[in-house]
Amino acid sequence: xxxxYPAGELRLENVGEEVTVNGWVNNRRDLxxxxxxxxxxxxxxxxxxxxxxxxxxxxxxxxxxRNEFVLRITGTVRKRPEGTINDKLPTGQVEIVxxxxxxxxxxxxxxxxxxxxxxxxxxxRLRYRYLDLRRPFMQNNLIMRHKVTKYMRDYLDERGFLxxxxxxxxxxxxEGARDYLVPSRVHPGEFYALPQSPQxxxxxxxxxxxxxxxxxxxxxxxxxxxxxxxxEFTQLDIEMSFIQQEDILQLIEGLYTGMAQTxxxxxxxxxxxxxxxxxxxxxxxxxxxxxDIRFGMELTDVSDLxxxxxxxxxxxxxxxxxxxxxxxxxxxxxxxxxxLDGLVDFVKQFGAKGxxxxxxxxxxGSLTSKSPxxxxxxxxxxxxxxxxxxxxxxxxxLLVFVADQPAVVANALGRLRNEMGKRLNLIxxxxxxxxxxxxxxxxxWNGDENRWDAVHHPFTAPKPEDVPLLExxxxxxxxxxxxxxxxxxxxxxxxxxxxxRDVQTKMFGLMSYSLEDTQARFGHMLNAFEYGAPPHGxxxxxxxxxxxxxxDEENIRNVIAFPKTQSATDEMTQAPSPVDQRQLKELHIxxxxxxxxxxGQAN
RNA sequence: GGAGGUGUGGUGUAGCGGCCUAACAUGCUUCCCUGUCAAGGAAGAGACCGCGGGUUCGAAUCCCGUCACUUCCGCCA
Numbered sequence: 307x308x309x310x311y312p313a314g315e316l317r318l319e320n321v322g323e324e325v326t327v328n329g330w331v332n333n334r335r336d337l338x339x340x341x342x343x344x345x346x347x348x349x350x351x352x353x354x355x356x357x358x359x360x361x362x363x364x365x366x367x368x369x370x371x372r373n374e375f376v377l378r379i380t381g382t383v384r385k386r387p388e389g390t391i392n393d394k395l396p397t398g399q400v401e402i403v404x405x406x407x408x409x410x411x412x413x414x415x416x417x418x419x420x421x422x423x424x425x426x427x428x429x430x431r432l433r434y435r436y437l438d439l440r441r442p443f444m445q446n447n448l449i450m451r452h453k454v455t456k457y458m459r460d461y462l463d464e465r466g467f468l469x470x471x472x473x474x475x476x477x478x479x480x481e482g483a484r485d486y487l488v489p490s491r492v493h494p495g496e497f498y499a500l501p502q503s504p505q506x507x508x509x510x511x512x513x514x515x516x517x518x519x520x521x522x523x524x525x526x527x528x529x530x531x532x533x534x535x536x537x538e539f540t541q542l543d544i545e546m547s548f549i550q551q552e553d554i555l556q557l558i559e560g561l562y563t564g565m566a567q568t569x570x571x572x573x574x575x576x577x578x579x580x581x582x583x584x585x586x587x588x589x590x591x592x593x594x595x596x597x598d599i600r601f602g603m604e605l606t607d608v609s610d611l612x613x614x615x616x617x618x619x620x621x622x623x624x625x626x627x628x629x630x631x632x633x634x635x636x637x638x639x640x641x642x643x644x645x646l647d648g649l650v651d652f653v654k655q656f657g658a659k660g661x662x663x664x665x666x667x668x669x670x671g672s673l674t675s676k677s678p679x680x681x682x683x684x685x686x687x688x689x690x691x692x693x694x695x696x697x698x699x700x701x702x703x704l705l706v707f708v709a710d711q712p713a714v715v716a717n718a719l720g721r722l723r724n725e726m727g728k729r730l731n732l733i734x735x736x737x738x739x740x741x742x743x744x745x746x747x748x749x750x751w752n753g754d755e756n757r758w759d760a761v762h763h764p765f766t767a768p769k770p771e772d773v774p775l776l777e778x779x780x781x782x783x784x785x786x787x788x789x790x791x792x793x794x795x796x797x798x799x800x801x802x803x804x805x806x807r808d809v810q811t812k813m814f815g816l817m818s819y820s821l822e823d824t825q826a827r828f829g830h831m832l833n834a835f836e837y838g839a840p841p842h843g844x845x846x847x848x849x850x851x852x853x854x855x856x857x858d859e860e861n862i863r864n865v866i867a868f869p870k871t872q873s874a875t876d877e878m879t880q881a882p883s884p885v886d887q888r889q890l891k892e893l894h895i896x897x898x899x900x901x902x903x904x905x906g907q908a909n
Numbered sequence: 910g911g912a913g914g915u916g917u918g919g920u921g922u923a924g925c926g927g928c929c930u931a932a933c934a935u936g937c938u939u940c941c942c943u944g945u946c947a948a949g950g951a952a953g954a955g956a957c958c959g960c961g962g963g964u965u966c967g968a969a970u971c972c973c974g975u976c977a978c979u980u981c982c983g984c985c986a
Contacts (some may be wrong), residue, residue, distance in 0.1 A: 339943030482986035529985040763986045
């Protein structure tokens with residue numbers, strides 16, 4: 307019996323061997339006499355040459371074969387004749403001459419072609435996902451996904467971690483995202499929730515003495531989708547006992563450095579060890595807490611230069627407790643009115659009231675501007691402002707400013723910075739720019755509810771030195787929380803947890819949870835923490851986003867085998883779908899549908 | 910909940926008030942062809958232009974509504 311080979315692995319050294327290959331017809335070239343079939347399996351492509359003089363039966367069978375038929379070919383590997391070598395294929399020096407040609411299954415013409423990488427309508431791809439996944443780039447993405455999770459498991463196993471599964475049906479403890487709910491048949495009127503993450507369970511495993519836990523965990527959040535967000539997604543979830551923040555950072559940094567070097571050796575890691583920014587520094591320099599440090603163009607604060615300016619937009623904002631910051635856009639001084647308006651509209655959608663700009667002309671040191679805002683500044687003031695952005699500012703450049711409260715300024719300019727980085731081609735696509743953002747605020751004031759909300763989650767520990775601030779100025783307290791960022795994506799986030807009952811009680815108090823409330827929602831956690839909870843902390847890394855980075859994809863659907871559409875439907879199986887009255891009755895559920903929409907009336 | 914983009918043979922696009930009885934590529938069907946490799950050549954089938962309404966002498970094309978996909982805002986501890 308001939309050895310079964312992956313089609314894409316046949317080479318010159320196999321010449322003369324009798325082999326069997328299984329796969330799909332990628333394409334077929336019928337020269338009248340000779341027929342060439344390019345057979346595709348997961349490993350790649352190989353050519354089968356069928357000559358009617360060698361094997362009339364095989365030739366007859368091959369004549370009826372069409373694209374995507376499933377074949378099993380047993381034959382001899384032959385070196386291709388001189389001048390017929392195909393450099394584009396790894397197997398291009400050889401071909402298979404079949405002794406046995408079996409059609410395992412025919413195939414109808416496909417709704418779209420899978421043997422090239424041309425764009426296909428997203429709906430078609432999702433409806434026929436099993437065909438979309440035949441395309442080599444999608445197969446490569448899933449192969450990369452496997453390699454990443456394999457690397458993670460090996461890395462953590464070597465360091466003494468245990469992979470432990472946690473339940474998918476858990477208790478709903480609403481806070482943060484909306485839960486997916488599952489009705490209980492046995493307990494009428496009661497519901498399970500699908501986990502938004504295994505957060506509480508992994509902390510309880512620390513109380514159990516597992517010490518080092520990890521899980522490649524599915525998480526569920528019933529929120530609207532984005533290019534990098536699906537309602538169900540996967541996290542590498544990690545928790546450790548008896549450790550400091552530094553231990554977690556080292557662990558994850560080692561993991562991602564190793565993965566990058568092993569799985570994408572062609573990509574350079576921008577800086578190692580990964581640079582670290584405090585939350586405040588990241589907000590000040592990049593305008594967000596997930597800075598893309600593949601390019602500069604940092605936010606520049608000109609508040610002190612313009613606080614007494616005649617330009618009321620600037621001086622007024624500062625007088626109201628705000629600030630004025632700007633970006634230096636090299637070469638954009640020649641933007642048309644239309645393009646400038648485009649920038650203004652861009653920042654407006656992020657809460658800025660407007661965007662002031664200075665189109666610079668002349669020589670460095672004596673720059674001038676004819677822009678409307680320029681008339682409020684003396685030539686000296688204009689120089690000072692320009693210089694604040696650095697010595698490289700020159701005629702032909704554009705300076706843009708947002709004047710507002712710091713949060714608005716940061717958001718508007720942070721978004722604009724990312725947009726302009728892309729537009730001006732400042733981003734090197736061949737690097738991984740990892741960094742850490744640390745020292746997040748612990749709490750943020752919720753004006754609507756008149757209480758404090760946890761920025762990370764309610765079990766996040768304050769920095770020890772900031773515990774007294776919980777009494778005096780909770781908004782100033784920093785958390786032992788940290789995010790790892792890569793190329794502007796938040797790739798992982800975690801914290802050291804509270805294991806002290808008093809601090810936890812204080813936190814719940816600030817968040818205005820009543821005693822009953824706390825007990826009902828987190829009683830199991832508080833009880834557990836009374837039986838000897840070790841100091842612990844952890845992190846969760848977004849697996850899907852990690853794969854996106856490792857495959858250069860900009861869409862999460864391309865790294866998930868069976869993703870959902872933006873309206874959270876599965877086009878392949880048509881989920882969600884109405885269910886039988888019987889099922890509903892068994893679950894003690896009566897529908898109260900909005901009048902206009904009935905289930906099952908898509909299209 | 911809101912804003913933008915897209916919707917034309919199986920697939921990807923062009924056409925953006927009359928030349929459209931809708932074009933091109935690819936795929937599909939039939940035929941020719943023994944060294945192709947995105948094989949080539951010949952012939953052919955296939956879309957009432959997402960759906961509904963309106964404007965107009967005339968609509969794939971303009972307007973309104975609606976549905977779907979998509980990107981973004983809100984939302985996502």
